[in-house]
Amino acid sequence: MKYTITVPASTANLGSGFDTFGMALALHDVVEVEVTGSGLAVEVIDAGAGDMSGVPTDESHLVVRALRRACRYLDISVPGIVLRCHNAIPHSRGLGSSAAAVVAGVAAGYALAGKDIDGSALQLAAEFEGHADNAAASLLGGFVVAWQSGSTYHAERLVPHSAIRPVVAIPEVRSATEQTRGLLPDRVPHRDAAFAASRSALAVHAVTARPDLLFAATEDRLHQDYREPAYPASVRLMRALRSRGVAAVISGAGPTVLALTTTGILPDGVDVAGFEVIELPVDLVGVRLCVS
Ligand SMILES: Nc1ncnc2c1ncn2[C@@H]1O[C@H](COP(=O)(O)OP(=O)(O)OP(=O)(O)O)[C@@H](O)[C@H]1O
Ligand SMILES: N[C@@H](CCO)C(=O)O
Numbered sequence: 269m270k271y272t273i274t275v276p277a278s279t280a281n282l283g284s285g286f287d288t289f290g291m292a293l294a295l296h297d298v299v300e301v302e303v304t305g306s307g308l309a310v311e312v313i314d315a316g317a318g319d320m321s322g323v324p325t326d327e328s329h330l331v332v333r334a335l336r337r338a339c340r341y342l343d344i345s346v347p348g349i350v351l352r353c354h355n356a357i358p359h360s361r362g363l364g365s366s367a368a369a370v371v372a373g374v375a376a377g378y379a380l381a382g383k384d385i386d387g388s389a390l391q392l393a394a395e396f397e398g399h400a401d402n403a404a405a406s407l408l409g410g411f412v413v414a415w416q417s418g419s420t421y422h423a424e425r426l427v428p429h430s431a432i433r434p435v436v437a438i439p440e441v442r443s444a445t446e447q448t449r450g451l452l453p454d455r456v457p458h459r460d461a462a463f464a465a466s467r468s469a470l471a472v473h474a475v476t477a478r479p480d481l482l483f484a485a486t487e488d489r490l491h492q493d494y495r496e497p498a499y500p501a502s503v504r505l506m507r508a509l510r511s512r513g514v515a516a517v518i519s520g521a522g523p524t525v526l527a528l529t530t531t532g533i534l535p536d537g538v539d540v541a542g543f544e545v546i547e548l549p550v551d552l553v554g555v556r557l558c559v560s
Contacts, residue, residue, distance in 0.1 A: 271301040271379040272558040275372045276551035277357040278364035278405035279434065279526050282475070283486030283517035284467035290364075290405030290412045290423075291475075292551035293434060297357050297365075299331055299372040303380065304348035308332065315354040317365070323355075330369040330396075331376070338377020338392055346380055360442035362520035367393065367402030375407075375555045385555070394421035397445075402520060409554030411475050426472070428550050429479050433532040437505060437525040437543035445521040448495045460489040475528075482515035482528045492518050499523035501542060508538050 277295040281287070298315070310325040310332060323329065327336070331353060339346055353372075357365040370393045378385050390407055394400035400414035404423030414423040467487050474485035495518065496503040502523040509516035509527055512535045519526040525543070527534060532547040534540065 269302070270560050271376060272560065273299045273301070273372045273375045273379065273555060274558070275299070275368045275375070275406050275555045276409065276553075277368060277548070278402045278520075279362070279436070279524075280364065280401040280405070280520040281488070281491065281517065282471060282526070282528070283488040283492070283515075284464055284471050285401075285413070286464070286488070286490045287399040287401055288414055288468065289471065290401035290403075290414060291428065291434070292405040292409045292554055293363070293436070293548040294551045295356055295363065295548050296551075297368050297372060298354040299376060300352040300354075301335070301376045301379070302350045303346055304350055306348040308348065309350045311352045313352065313354045315356040317355040317358045320355055320359075323359075329353075330366060331373040334370040334373025334393065334396060335376045337396075338374045338389075339380065341388065341392055342377055342381040342383060344377075344381045358438060360444055361438050362443075362518065362522045362524040363436070363438070364402035364406060364520060366445070367397055368406045370396045371403055371406040371555050375557060379557050379559070390423055391421050405554075407554050409552045410550065413472065426476050427552065428475050429477060431479050431530045432475065432482075432550065433529050433547060434550065435527045435529050435532060435534055435545060435547050436519060437502075437527070437534070437540055437545045439499070439502060439523050439543050441499065441501075441523055443498050443521065443523045448498045448521045451495050451498060452491060453494060456490060463487070463489050479528070479530055483510075483513060486515045486517050486528065488517065495522055505538070505540065505543065509534065512538065
């Protein structure tokens with residue numbers, strides 16, 4: 269039996285919802301899993317993601333680690349595994365590749381156990397990253413609001429307004445989430461926290477019902493400026509777009525720039541040299557499984 273898991277990319281933060289907002293995007297990794305008599309074989313295939321030479325093919329592979337974790341949680345043992353990963357989501361660009369890999373592994377564990385995905389899958393997936401924004405989006409699809417109570421992760425899925433057409437500008441350069449989180453301060457001024465509260469509350473309304481409010485709703489003071497030294501060209505592009513009235517933000521931990529448009533294109537005259545610009549519709553479904 270072959271289990272095929274299709275998992276969407278995601279964009280996190282959306283400007284004002286640091287570690288809270290996520291949105292699934294229609295760019296998918298596909299992971300095929302087969303159970304064998306013994307051992308582990310991992311094949312990593314570039315399906316558009318670019319150079320995959322740094323990705324391990326042993327027990328340290330992220331999909332394998334998440335699959336093993338889910339199997340332990342679900343109390344099943346698997347004698348051997350063949351895994352074929354068709355990677356389309358570029359790594360370390362702020363498009364949630366690591367969360368997608370973890371969600372694929374967890375979903376594979378549930379598939380092997382013959383169980384439907386439930387709330388515990390989010391917990392297992394989010395524990396890998398320490399925040400649930402990307403994982404919840406890849407798991408549930410649509411627009412998610414994620415939060416943490418103690419060590420428990422939660423998320424609510426909302427449906428984005430149908431007029432929203434996300435466009436991403438993906439640079440060649442990479443940046444590791446772990447490093448760019450290190451650029452964030454331990455404390456922020458109270459006025460910036462209040463600013464963030466207003467904009468993130470507004471963003472829930474803007475994304476679901478009032479796209480005309482997206483520009484104000486995506487303003488951020490908690491993370492993007494602090495991370496500018498890691499990817500100055502991306503922040504420059506984001507600001508150039510915002511100066512034209514486009515609701516542009518840094519996608520996740522960067523360096524991709526996300527523009528929440530209603531046109532599916534970026535305005536003429538903005539210099540996008542060094543970036544691949546593509547429209548990525550919202551994925552409303554989240555992770556899916558096919559058994560053959
Ligand atoms: N499909 C995958 N298979 C195996 N490992 C992966 C996969 N995707 C990501 N990884 C691992 O995760 C790393 C990237 O994680 P990182 O959190 O820095 O970036 P990201 O998830 O692409 O971006 P962000 O979290 O900002 O959206 C890769 O270098 C690789 O080690
Ligand atoms: N909210 C996370 C997303 C990236 O994993 C961050 O900005 O660091």
